[in-house]
Amino acid sequence: MNSIQKKIWMLATFVLVIMALIWTTLTYYNQKTHNQYNDILQRYLHMNEVTTTSQQMITAINNYLISSTPATLEQVDLSKQKIREAKYEVYILRNSENDFALTNYINLIDSLIETIDRSVMFQTEKETESSQKAVLEATRISKYISEMTLTLLDKELKTYDRFYRSIIEQSKELKKLGIWLLLLITFLLLLFTYWFSLSITRPVLKLTQAAKELSKGRFDLRIEVESNDEISFLAKMFDRMRININTLILEIQQKAQLENELQQNKLLLQESQLRSLQSQINPHFLFNTLNTLSKKAYLEGSEETSDLLVSVANLLRYSLKRLDRSVTLYEEVKVLQQYIQIQKARFTDRLQFHMEIDESCLHVQIPGLTLQPIVENAVIHAVEPKEDFGVIWLRVIDGDEQVTIEIEDDGPGMDEDKIKQIMEEHLIESEGHSTGIGFSNVVKRLRLFFGYDDVMDIESIPGRGTKVVLKIPKTRGIEKYDKTPDRR
Template identity: 55%
Template sequence: MKHLQKKIWLLAIVVLIIMVIIWISLTYYNQKMQDQYNQILERYLVMNELNMISQETVTSLNAYLLDPSDANYRTIERRKNRMRQLYEEVTAFRNTDNESELTNYTNLTVSLVEMTERSVNFQISGEIETAKSALNEAIHIADYVSEMRLSVIDKELRTYDIFYREMIDRSEKLTELGVWLLITIILMLLFFTYWFSLRITKPLEKLTESAKRLSKGQFDREIEADSKDETAILAGTFEQMRININNLFIETKQKARLEAELQKSKYLLKESQLLSLQSQINPHFLFNTLNTLSKKAYIEGSEETSDLLVSIADLMRYNLRHMDKPTALHEELHVLKQYIQIQKARYTDRLTFITEIDETCLDIQIPGMTLQPIVENAIIHAVEPSEDGGTILFRVRHALNHVVIEVEDDGPGMTEEKIEMLKDARAVTSEKGNGIGFKNVVQRLKLFNASDDVVDIVSQPGQGTKISLYILKERSGQTYDQSSHSG
C-alpha cells in the first residue's frame, strides 16, 4: 500500500501547509492589532484609576480630619502610594502630541499628594483650621485632576483617531482575506480530492466490472489495470484468481459429471441389493415365523425358549421401525431389557446387569437405537473376554438441563489415547458389534442435541470404563432425521 499511502500523505501535507500558513498569518495580524488596542486601553484604564484614587484620597483626608485615627491615616498613606505608582505609569505615556496636557495632569497629581500631606501634618500639629483649608485646596486640585483627565483623554482620542480607523480598515481587510483564503482552500481541496479519487476509483471501477463479469460466470475475458500502485497488484492477483477459478470450474464440472454417474451406479447397486435382500427375507414372514416358534416352544413347555424368541422378534421389529425417528427413553429401556434377556441366555451367570433408573426421566426423547450399541460394546469388551464374565452398571439420572445415561463396566479399561480417539469420533464400529457402533451413536446424538458435548469417557487400564451420554431435556426445535446418518 505504499503508493496509495504516498498519495494520501501528499494530500494531507498540502492541506496542512495551507492551514498552517493561514493560521500563522491570521494569528500575527490579530496579535499585532490586539497589542496596539491593549496599549491604548491600558492608558485609559490607568488615567481613570488615577482619577478615582484622587477622589478617594480626598475622601480619606476628610475622614481623617473628622476622626484622626490610625486606620484613617493608614488609608491615606496607602492611597498616596498608589497615586505615586500611577504617576510613574502615566508619565511613561508622554509623547510629542500630548506632552503639554500630560505634564499638567501629572503636576496636578503631585500637587494633590503634597496638599494631602500638608493637611495631615497640620492636623497632627493641632492646626485644625489650616488643615481644613488644605483639605479644601486638595478638593479643588482633585477636581482639576478630573477635568485634566478628560482633556488628556480627548487629546488621546484625537491623536489615535487615525489609528482607530486603520484598525477598522485592517479588520475589514482581514475578514475579506479570510473569505478569499477559505474559497481558495475549498477550490484546492476539491481539485486535489478529484484528482486523488480519480487515480484510485478509475482502476477500481475496472476491477468492479471484471468482478461483475466473474459473478455472471464469464471467465474468458482478461482483467487489465493501467495504474502503477497497489491496484495493479490487486488486478494481477484478480487475473490469476480468474484463471484458477476458470480451471477449477472446468475441473469441477468434469468431476461433478463423474460423481453423478458414480452415485447413480451406487444407487442402482444398493437398490438391487435391497431388492435381493427383500426377496430373500420378508420381515413379516420372519416375525410371524418367530412368533409361531415362540408359541410352539411355550406349548411344548420351553417357556424360556419362548420368551427368548419373543424378545428377538420384538428387538428386530423395533430396530426396523425406530431407526428413522426419536423415541421415548422408556421404549429404548424396554428394548434394552429384551436385549439383555437375550444376552443372559447366552452368557448365563457370566453377565451381571445392574440398573439404577430415575423414573422421572423415562419420557425424554432420544434417538432410536442409542442404548443397545453402548451396552453391546460393554458386553463385548468387558464380559466376553473374561472367563468369569463381568458386571455392567446402567444408570439414568437428572443433571441440570439434561439427562445423563451412564454405562459402567469392570472390564480391562482403555488408555488415554484410545479415549481421545473415541471422543474425536475416530473409532470405528466394532467388528463384533451390530453394525451401529459407538461412532454412529455419538454422531446421531450430536445432531439430536445440536451440540458436540454429548459424550464423556472415564477409563484407565485395568479399572473398567464408564461412558456417559448427555441428552438435552429441551431442544431448540430443530428437526432431527436419523435416516440420513444411520448405519
C-alpha cells in the first residue's frame, strides 16, 4: 500500500531529479565552453612563451660575452632548454591552417639555438668578433621570432574568431534552451503536482461527501474510494461503520415494528375481550339457560326451536374463545353454517346463502371469528335493508401457494372512501354485531396473524354488490398466533 508519505517522497524525488538534470546539463555545457576557452588561451601563452624565452636567451648570451663564467654559461644552457620546451609546446599547436607558418616559426627557433651555440663556441675559442656577429644574428632571429609570434597570434585570432562567435551564439541558444527547458519543467511540475494533489484531495472529497450523506441519514449509499493509501483504508472502515449503523438501525426499526405490532395485538385482544365481556353476563349461566330452553323446547315438540337454541349456544361458545388462538377453515365454515341457520330463522326466505367449497383447503389455519363478521356485515347491509331477498355467496378456492376465500353479496355496495377506511383500519364499526368483532378488526387480526398487509381485497360497485377476497397462505411467514392451538 502506497502511503501519503511515500507520495510526498515521490514528488520530492521527482523535483530533485529534474533539478539534478538541469544542473548536470548546464555544468556540462559550461565546462565544455571553459575547456575550449582554456585551449585557445594556452595556445596564445605557448606562443608568447617562445618570444619571452628567446629574449631571455639573447640576454643570457650577451651576459656570457661580457663575462664568460660558468654561471653565465649555465644561464645560456638553461634558456636553451626553456626554448626547446616552448618549441615542443608550439609544435603541438600545428593544424592545417597554420602548418606552413608554424613550420617557419619552428625553423626560426632552431636557427636561434644554432646561432647561440655558434656564439658560445666562438667565445670559447676566443674569437670575439665572430661571437659578436653570431649574437647579432641571434638578436635578429629573436626579433623575427617576436614578429612571427605576433603574426601567428593574429592568425590564431582570425582563425578562432568564428569560434568566439559560435560560443556567443551557443550561449544565446543555451539561454533560449534554458528558458524553454524551465517552462517545460515548470509545466511538468505543475502537471505532476496537480495529479499528485488530486490523488489526495479526490478521495478526501469523496469521503467528505459520504460523511455529509451519512449526516443526512442516508446509510444505503456505498462508500467507494479509488485509492491505495491510508485514505482508502479509512474509507473502508467508514463504509464498514456505515453498514454496522445501517444494520443496527434496521434492527431497531424491526424491533420497534415488532413491539408496535405486539402492542396493537395486545390492545386488540383487550378490546375484543372487553367487547366480549360486555356481551357476557355469566357465560356459564347463559349456556346452561340455553341448553335448558333447548331441552324444554324439544320435550314440548318444538324441534326447530331446540335446534336454533343449540346453534345460538354453540355460536356463543365459539365467539367467547380466546381470539389469539388459530382455528381451521373447517371450524370457521362450521360455525358460519350455524350463524346462517340462526339468520335464516330470522329472515326466512329473504336470506339465500350459497357455498362452493374445495374441501382440500379446510385444514388451513386462520384466526378465529374471521368469516362470520364478514358474512354478518353482508347480512346487515345486503339482506336486512331489502324487502324481497338478498343473496350471499361463499367460495373457497384452492391455489398453488394460497387459498382464496370469496364472500360476495348483491347489496348496495360501498364507495372508494369506505373501502379505503376499512383497508386502513380506520372504520368505526356499527353497533349490533352479535360477536362484537368488526370488519376492520378482522383486517387487523389477519395482518397480524400472517405477518403482511396484502391479505384482503374488497371489490365493490355502488348499487351492484360487494365482494371480499381473502388471500390465505398455506404456510405462515411468522408465528404470532396459534401458540396454543385449539385441537378439539
